Amino acid sequence: xxAPERVFTKRPQxxxxxxxxxxxxxxxxxxxxxxxxxxxxxxxxxxxxxWSTPRGQRPAVFLGLDNYERMLSDAVFIKAMINNAxxxxxxxxxxxxxxxxxxxxxxxxxxxxxxxxxxxxxxTVLPLIAVANIWLFFYLPGFGLFDQIRGLFGLSPVxxxxxxxxxxxxxxxxxxxxxxxxxxxxxxxxxxTIPQSLREAAALEGASSWVFFWRxxxxxxxxxxxxxxxxxxxxxxxxxxxxxxMTQGGPNNASILLLYYIYDQGFRxxxxxxxxxxxxxxxVILAVVGIGQFxxxxxxxxxx
Amino acid sequence: MTTTAxxxxxxxxxxxxxxxxxxxxxxxxxxxxLALVWLLPLLYAVWTAIHPSAYETRFDLFxxxxxxxxxxxxxxAPFARYFVNxxxxxxxxxxxxxxxxxxAGFAFARLEFPGKNLLFSLVLLQLMxxxxxxxxxxxxxxxxxxxVDTILAIGLPYFASGFAIFLLRQTFKTIPKELDEAAxxxxxxxxxxxWRVYVPLAKPTMLAFGLVSVSHHWNNFIxxxxxxxxxxxxxxxxxxxxxxxxxxxxxxxxxxxxTLITSGPLLIGFLLFQRQFVQSFMRxxxx
Numbered sequence: 001x002x003a004p005e006r007v008f009t010k011r012p013q014x015x016x017x018x019x020x021x022x023x024x025x026x027x028x029x030x031x032x033x034x035x036x037x038x039x040x041x042x043x044x045x046x047x048x049x050x051w052s053t054p055r056g057q058r059p060a061v062f063l064g065l066d067n068y069e070r071m072l073s074d075a076v077f078i079k080a081m082i083n084n085a086x087x088x089x090x091x092x093x094x095x096x097x098x099x100x101x102x103x104x105x106x107x108x109x110x111x112x113x114x115x116x117x118x119x120x121x122x123x124t125v126l127p128l129i130a131v132a133n134i135w136l137f138f139y140l141p142g143f144g145l146f147d148q149i150r151g152l153f154g155l156s157p158v159x160x161x162x163x164x165x166x167x168x169x170x171x172x173x174x175x176x177x178x179x180x181x182x183x184x185x186x187x188x189x190x191x192x193t194i195p196q197s198l199r200e201a202a203a204l205e206g207a208s209s210w211v212f213f214w215r216x217x218x219x220x221x222x223x224x225x226x227x228x229x230x231x232x233x234x235x236x237x238x239x240x241x242x243x244x245x246m247t248q249g250g251p252n253n254a255s256i257l258l259l260y261y262i263y264d265q266g267f268r269x270x271x272x273x274x275x276x277x278x279x280x281x282x283x284v285i286l287a288v289v290g291i292g293q294f295x296x297x298x299x300x301x302x303x304x
Numbered sequence: 305m306t307t308t309a310x311x312x313x314x315x316x317x318x319x320x321x322x323x324x325x326x327x328x329x330x331x332x333x334x335x336x337x338l339a340l341v342w343l344l345p346l347l348y349a350v351w352t353a354i355h356p357s358a359y360e361t362r363f364d365l366f367x368x369x370x371x372x373x374x375x376x377x378x379x380x381a382p383f384a385r386y387f388v389n390x391x392x393x394x395x396x397x398x399x400x401x402x403x404x405x406x407x408a409g410f411a412f413a414r415l416e417f418p419g420k421n422l423l424f425s426l427v428l429l430q431l432m433x434x435x436x437x438x439x440x441x442x443x444x445x446x447x448x449x450x451x452v453d454t455i456l457a458i459g460l461p462y463f464a465s466g467f468a469i470f471l472l473r474q475t476f477k478t479i480p481k482e483l484d485e486a487a488x489x490x491x492x493x494x495x496x497x498x499w500r501v502y503v504p505l506a507k508p509t510m511l512a513f514g515l516v517s518v519s520h521h522w523n524n525f526i527x528x529x530x531x532x533x534x535x536x537x538x539x540x541x542x543x544x545x546x547x548x549x550x551x552x553x554x555x556x557x558x559x560x561x562x563t564l565i566t567s568g569p570l571l572i573g574f575l576l577f578q579r580q581f582v583q584s585f586m587r588x589x590x591x
Binding site: 019020022023024026027029030031032033034035036037038039041042044045048098101102105106110111112114115116117118119120121122123124125126127128129130131133134135137138140145177181185188209234237238240241244245259262263266267272275276279282283286287289290 | 423429443444526530556562575
């Protein structure tokens with residue numbers, strides 16, 4: 001049995017140092033991989049964008065901002081950015097509105113609640129690449145579901161994914177369908193936190209459910225709406241799997257999106273330094289979204 | 305069926321019955337219409353997959369049923385191998401994530417050390433700038449490591465998940481410090497403490513994250529497409545895309561059967577564990 005005083009005087013210093021070492025050892029494996037495959041490549045991507053693509057015997061040459069100048073005068077890049085803006089401008093509000101409606105539908109007792117919830121959520125668990133095949137069949141000119149419905153009204157068949165004016169919107173619809181059910185979950189969680197007493201009080205006051213929604217529900221779920229918006233924004237730049245199956249960015253780049261263009265440049269033309277330049281744009285966009293989230297979101301709500 | 309719904313509203317709120325029931329009917333109809341639209345693509349896929357190709361666009365209730373499409377799809381591409389690859393992949397990723405992120409999450413939650421805040425913000429950064437978009441540079445990294453076209457290479461960038469570290473840190477922080485101190489007094493080592501006290505209490509979070517992770521990586525496409533080039537490594541998603549885009553005049557009914565085969569296990573798992581699934585996603589989302 002050691003004298004208790006010695007323990008008291010000696011312990012704090014040793015404990016702190018050992019705690020540091022323990023912490024660093026615990027963190028090391030995760031952080032090494034995290035830095036190795038996220039932070040380091042992000043920095044390297046920025047560096048790569050200032051150099052030319054090494055080809056065969058020719059090593060990379062320092063280009064300065066040449067890649068960026070090329071990018072700004074690249075019609076396909078401009079097209080991809082415009083398309084991606086349209087894609088985001090539709091998928092974000094449409095997914096939020098649908099997800100919130102779904103959550104309102106199933107948040108309280110309703111006929112077939114479990115079945116409805118399942119129906120809304122199911123697309124989320126399916127691979128986007130797989131459902132793209134099903135949708136492609138929907139869009140089939142003449143035979144697909146959409147044209148069959150149009151046929152009932154005597155309208156002529158439309159090549160939905162094969163013509164420039166509709167290809168991007170055909171892609172957009174699939175995205176909204178795929179992700180709305182996922183966002184519903186967050187709204188469901190938020191709706192459950194609204195106290196029942198508020199509902200009762202509103203009923204006593206004779207407020208209609210419409211008034212109740214705009215005056216009570218909507219303001220209370222605002223943090224969730226912002227959180228979902230951020231996720232929808234990220235998805236608008238990340239969800240391009242179905243483009244590979246449905247349009248390959250075509251026809252004539254009508255449905256090309258930024259990430260797909262990065263893939264195209266990096267792995268079809270093997271112009272890695274130009275692909276790196278495009279990736280820098282992507283990283284900047286996502287970083288801006290991240291910083292926006294930091295300032296917009298009430299951190300107490302989400303980072304308890 | 306509708307009458308029971310109306311009766312319920314009558315019981316719950318006695319006043320202005322007629323108005324409520326009309327609203328209610330509209331509400332229920334809207335909910336069901338949306339659900340139908342949402343399920344339509346899936347129902348359509350099932351329809352074409354279980355009928356001969358002649359009935360692809362002809363809806364006849366008495367159309368003959370067949371499993372022929374599934375058999376043909378299964379034999380037309382090495383789906384068995386793709387299944388093995390995908391299962392290996394998601395198991396590997398999830399195990400690595402759980403081990404690495406539990407250790408890191410615990411350090412962030414309960415230990416004090418210099419650089420803690422900086423390191424944690426760098427972890428959170430990955431929630432925004434994820435490996436999914438750094439494909440060009442990560443391909444170069446894999447190629448210098450000699451890992452191109454291996455299952456390990458598909459999973460490696462996702463082993464250290466910022467999301468998992470964040471989730472587990474939040475969970476560990478809710479565990480009372482008294483438990484921690486009691487175990488320490490009894491002479492528990494740090495790892496023993498983590499294993500005996502923290503891990504058991506974080507099981508619901510781990511299950512939630514596990515479901516999110518498995519479904520995410522089962523469905524992931526672009527990175528596996530880039531990094532794999534042989535049947536021995538390709539996961540289901542990549543295998544399916546190759547199968548469906550070869551212009552060899554494969555019938556839609558067979559493509560749809562293949563589509564259902566690839567999403568089948570996840571779909572069945574989801575239907576069986578629907579409640580846990582939804583709750584898990586909810587937990588993972590709101591914490």
